Amino acid sequence: MALPQAKLTATEVRLAALCLPSAPGWTRLAREAALARVRAMGMPGRRDEYWRFTDPADFVSAEPVPATHHARQKIPVFDGMDRVKLVFVDGVFDATASDDPALAGVEITRLAEAQGQDIHWAADLYGTLEARGQEPVDRPLAALNTAFATDGFLIRATGRAEKPVNLIYRHESDTSDAILHHVIKIEPGADLTVLENGPSAARFNKVMEVEIADGGAFHHVRVQGRDHDRRAATHIFARLGRESAFKSFTMTANGALTRNECVIELTGDDGVAHVAGACVGDGADFHHDDTVFVTHDAERCESRQVFKKVLKNGATGVFQGKILVQPGAQKTDGYQISQSLLLDGDSQFLAKPELEIYADDVACSHGSTSGAIDETALFYLRSRGVPRAEAVDMMVLSFIAEAVEEIESEEIREEIVERLAQWLARHRG
Amino acid sequence: MLEIKNLHASLEEEGKEILKGLTLTVEAGKVHAIMGPNGSGKSTLSYVLAGRGGYEVTDGSATLLGQDILGMEPEERAAAGVFLAFQYPVEIPGVGNMTFLRTAVNAQRKARGEEEMDAATFLKVVREKAKELNIDAEMLKRPVNMGFSGGEKKRNEILQMAMLEPRVCILDETDSGLDVDAMKLVADGVNAMRSPDRGFLVITHYQRLLDHIVPDVVHIMVDGRIIKTGGPELALEVEKNGYADLIGEAA
Ligand SMILES: Nc1ncnc2c1ncn2[C@@H]1O[C@H](COP(=O)(O)OP(=O)(O)OP(=O)(O)O)[C@@H](O)[C@H]1O
Ligand SMILES: [Mg+2]
Numbered sequence: 001m002a003l004p005q006a007k008l009t010a011t012e013v014r015l016a017a018l019c020l021p022s023a024p025g026w027t028r029l030a031r032e033a034a035l036a037r038v039r040a041m042g043m044p045g046r047r048d049e050y051w052r053f054t055d056p057a058d059f060v061s062a063e064p065v066p067a068t069h070h071a072r073q074k075i076p077v078f079d080g081m082d083r084v085k086l087v088f089v090d091g092v093f094d095a096t097a098s099d100d101p102a103l104a105g106v107e108i109t110r111l112a113e114a115q116g117q118d119i120h121w122a123a124d125l126y127g128t129l130e131a132r133g134q135e136p137v138d139r140p141l142a143a144l145n146t147a148f149a150t151d152g153f154l155i156r157a158t159g160r161a162e163k164p165v166n167l168i169y170r171h172e173s174d175t176s177d178a179i180l181h182h183v184i185k186i187e188p189g190a191d192l193t194v195l196e197n198g199p200s201a202a203r204f205n206k207v208m209e210v211e212i213a214d215g216g217a218f219h220h221v222r223v224q225g226r227d228h229d230r231r232a233a234t235h236i237f238a239r240l241g242r243e244s245a246f247k248s249f250t251m252t253a254n255g256a257l258t259r260n261e262c263v264i265e266l267t268g269d270d271g272v273a274h275v276a277g278a279c280v281g282d283g284a285d286f287h288h289d290d291t292v293f294v295t296h297d298a299e300r301c302e303s304r305q306v307f308k309k310v311l312k313n314g315a316t317g318v319f320q321g322k323i324l325v326q327p328g329a330q331k332t333d334g335y336q337i338s339q340s341l342l343l344d345g346d347s348q349f350l351a352k353p354e355l356e357i358y359a360d361d362v363a364c365s366h367g368s369t370s371g372a373i374d375e376t377a378l379f380y381l382r383s384r385g386v387p388r389a390e391a392v393d394m395m396v397l398s399f400i401a402e403a404v405e406e407i408e409s410e411e412i413r414e415e416i417v418e419r420l421a422q423w424l425a426r427h428r429g
Numbered sequence: 430m431l432e433i434k435n436l437h438a439s440l441e442e443e444g445k446e447i448l449k450g451l452t453l454t455v456e457a458g459k460v461h462a463i464m465g466p467n468g469s470g471k472s473t474l475s476y477v478l479a480g481r482g483g484y485e486v487t488d489g490s491a492t493l494l495g496q497d498i499l500g501m502e503p504e505e506r507a508a509a510g511v512f513l514a515f516q517y518p519v520e521i522p523g524v525g526n527m528t529f530l531r532t533a534v535n536a537q538r539k540a541r542g543e544e545e546m547d548a549a550t551f552l553k554v555v556r557e558k559a560k561e562l563n564i565d566a567e568m569l570k571r572p573v574n575m576g577f578s579g580g581e582k583k584r585n586e587i588l589q590m591a592m593l594e595p596r597v598c599i600l601d602e603t604d605s606g607l608d609v610d611a612m613k614l615v616a617d618g619v620n621a622m623r624s625p626d627r628g629f630l631v632i633t634h635y636q637r638l639l640d641h642i643v644p645d646v647v648h649i650m651v652d653g654r655i656i657k658t659g660g661p662e663l664a665l666e667v668e669k670n671g672y673a674d675l676i677g678e679a680a
Contacts (some may be wrong), residue, residue, distance in 0.1 A: 147661075346474075374521075375482065376519055377480065377519050377521045379480075379481050379503060380515070380518075380521065380573075381483075381521070381524075381529065381533075382480075382502070382503035382504045382507070382517040383479050383480070383503050383504075383507055383513055384504075384507055384529070384530075384533035384537075384589060384593065385504050385507035385508050385533045385534075385536045385540065385593065386504060386529075386532055386533050386536050387502075387504045387536060387539035387540075388502065388504065390532065390536065391504075393526050394528075394529070394532070395521070395523075395524065397523070397524075398522060398523025398524045398572070399523065400520060400523075401522075401523040402523070
């Protein structure tokens with residue numbers, strides 16, 4: 001099927017600005033296949049079904065829109081934690097700022113250095129989950145990433161990791177255009193936590209492919225913040241085996257344009273997948289989009305999608321979430337909630353919740369709401385002496401709580417709540 | 430202490446007048462009761478005094494210790510010493526009871542230029558007072574009023590009052606929904622707070638509560654006004670004969 005001319009042109013313009021790595025090693029075939037997918041799908045456009053609420057133009061342009069980088073004045077999130085730091089600056093790995101990646105129970109290799117080595121498990125995965133995730137919905141930015149990623153990490157957990165791996169994305173250049181691709185494999189019974197934070201680049205395209213074998217567990221907590229002009233398109237592709245667990249939480253504050261896609265496939269019985277997000281946006285230059293697709297293809301699996309958005313002064317929030325239950329995926333327990341709290345009449349929340357079920361013995365529910373602060377509750381708090389601004393913050397935090405509670409680690413949960421509270425205090429009125 | 434003079438208030442949206450020239454003074458150390466038929470404006474009076482939005486004061490005044498309260502924000506009134514025990518306490522999912530109470534206590538102290546209460550002292554005081562009201566520690570950990578029974582909510586209001594130590598306590602039907610034992614607990618809680626520098630305005634439909642919290646003065650409110658004021662015997666009269674005679678008398 002030929003692409004419409006506009007898409008064809010946009011795709012050629014985007015591709016002309018990129019080049020494949022000169023020594024791709026074992027990634028060559030995967031990259032070429034991904035490039036073919038990009039050409040077949042074309043770059044996303046406003047008319048595509050899953051791009052109606054979010055304009056992809058800034059992801060598709062040959063050059064990124066410049067983003068002023070804000071000098072770091074605060075202590076970065078996760079700073080007090082014992083973790084293995086892996087630092088990128090504008091998408092370029094910074095070895096001196098990073099920790100030695102030796103970690104018991106985990107093998108960590110840089111993608112850029114691994115291409116000449118023979119790493120079977122990664123060769124089997126790189127681009128594989130992304131390619132699977134292209135059905136039934138096109139995700140061309142992810143295919144673009146597989147083809148052109150300049151670096152990333154290959155992380156394989158063989159046991160219980162003694163501390164989290166923290167991917168840190170610093171941003172210094174106003175015009176950086178970073179493409180990173182991580183591949184993570186959790187072997188049977190292994191357990192790993194990956195943390196991500198930092199404003200990344202002026203434009204950031206990131207893919208994380210996560211394969212979780214039987215009985216494995218993967219925890220992911222991400223904080224996207226600070227730089228107002230940042231544009232980020234991220235994808236997580238996860239495939240879960242029997243009795244495995246995937247839990248991901250993302251907090252987003254600021255950022256002109258963020259599109260976080262999460263594609264999860266439950267392929268073994270009794271798997272558990274939770275994906276949650278909390279975003280706070282202030283101003284018409286804030287646009288945040290969560291697009292989630294969970295496929296149940298095994299019995300007795302549980303999935304939860306919990307997304308909360310707090311929007312003010314013209315900010316926009318988007319949620320597109322789907323639960324697909326395949327034939328035979330009996331006893332599926334699927335839950336999806338997306339809610340927004342609009343702090344004024346200028347902000348908007350656009351939601352597209354979807355359920356598609358081909359098995360008869362399942363329990364799936366979804367709900368989407370959009371509302372203002374409850375004035376009665378606000379008065380109740382104020383009547384006890386809590387000043388208005390503080391009372392509003394308390395109610396906002398209580399609104400977000402259901403999403404934040406998806407984070408298992410209490411230490412991290414508390415830090416996230418603290419960050420949200422600080423953000424709210426800075427953005428009063 | 431609390432002086433309400435010729436107070437007129439209407440619903441902001443509909444313009445309908447609810448309070449139609451209400452005059453009332455609660456002296457320090459005294460307990461005043463207000464009784465009156467449904468819809469006479471008792472809750473409206475309590476909301477207007479506490480500063481809830483949606484009402485417009487068109488005439489009259491209300492002062493606490495000589496200070497005009499009608500121009501203040503709700504939180505400023507609270508810090509000045511106004512406390513309203515709600516007829517229908519509000520459930521707030523996600524906000525912890527303790528966090529809320531501690532924030533409130535310290536916000537008021539801060540507004541008055543007093544030192545904040547530290548966490549340990551706060552915890553100790555709350556536990557003591559909760560125990561007296563038979564509120565278990567488990568309940569305190571829950572979000573504000575979430576999953577509380579009707580009676581538990583009312584006791585929680587009294588706990589907040591005890592922690593905040595207001596100058597004037599307005600109790601809007603705090604007895605409704607309480608069983609006999611809980612009523613006794615609430616009354617004991619209120620009586621324990623009676624002091625020469627604190628006034629009470631107790632809104633109720635039943636004489637029962639007034640057996641436990643013996644009022645100094647009883648007012649009968651009908652159609653946005655006080656139509657009769659008397660001693661505790663007035664409540665007995667209402668209990669026996671209803672409002673019809675009183676309304677007839679006043680007309
Ligand atoms: N927000 C509102 N919108 C519409 N009508 C209102 C509102 N608030 C109060 N009213 C009306 O004002 C009148 C007084 O109500 P209020 O709740 O003050 O009465 P009350 O004396 O407390 O009654 P009760 O004994 O039933 O509690 C009623 O007719 C009520 O319907
Ligand atoms: Mg009432």
